[in-house]
Amino acid sequence: MDAASLPAALELAAGGGAGLSPEKRAVLGSSLLLLQRDYRFDRVWFWGCIQGVRGAYYIAEGLGPDRAAPRSRLYSLNCVEWSLLPPVTKEMIAQAEQLTGRFQGDPSFAYEFAEINAEDAEKLTEGGKETSIKEEVRLVATIEQIDRAVGIIPRGAFVKTPLQSVHENRNFEGLSFTEAKKLSSYFHFTEPVNLKNKTLLEKADLDPSTDFLDSLEHDIPQGLTTPALIPSA
DSSP: OBGGGHHHHHHHHHTTTOOOOHHHHHHHHHHHHHHHHHHTOSEEEEEEEEEBSSOEEEEEEEEOSSTTSOOEEEEESSSSSOEEOOOOOHHHHHHHTTOOSOBOSOTTOEEEGGGSOHHHHHHHHTTTOOSEEEHHHHHHHHHHHHHHHHOEEETTSEEEOTTSOEEEOTTOOOOOHHHHTOGGGEEESSOOSTGGGOOHHHHTTSOTTTOOSOBGGGOSSTTSOOOOOOOOO
């Protein structure tokens, strides 16, 4: 959700039965704009909220001019004070995958590897590595995994320029009814993997300005994602 249109977007999201209180919405509306100014981001997106046992993490992402470039991720415990999360690494993701259960709501909380499977703990601690992982690391790894799994955009919403930077398509007005029912009309908004393995013949029919990401139609297993059209009231 873009910071500039956050109130309206949160109203729509609240229709699903879960949302933020009016007080939190009001605070976020002004806090994210200040965050954008202070960190000199081109845009700020409200990513969402991860609920912990003792509190919640409110997540924001700061973007530069290139929308496909790595984003800066920040979290707040009160929607006012924001802390920058470290860039995610493969090691962080591997460590976080061994953890189960709810977040505590305390970024300094340390999970001991003794609490997880002994075999997994041995792999993670070999070579003199740390024997614990802070919840802050688990948080950034979880955000990355969620983005990879369900960070999805419709075809044409973003365009790639000849200079290889990605921007919002100002002429995009949404998918047609026919196109909206096709998995090929949706892309994972993350670094492409399948696209790099395509042959030149397979890429011949692709538009490099719009087809520069992995399409959902190639997800494994087949049928993992199905478009569902909800009629408006």
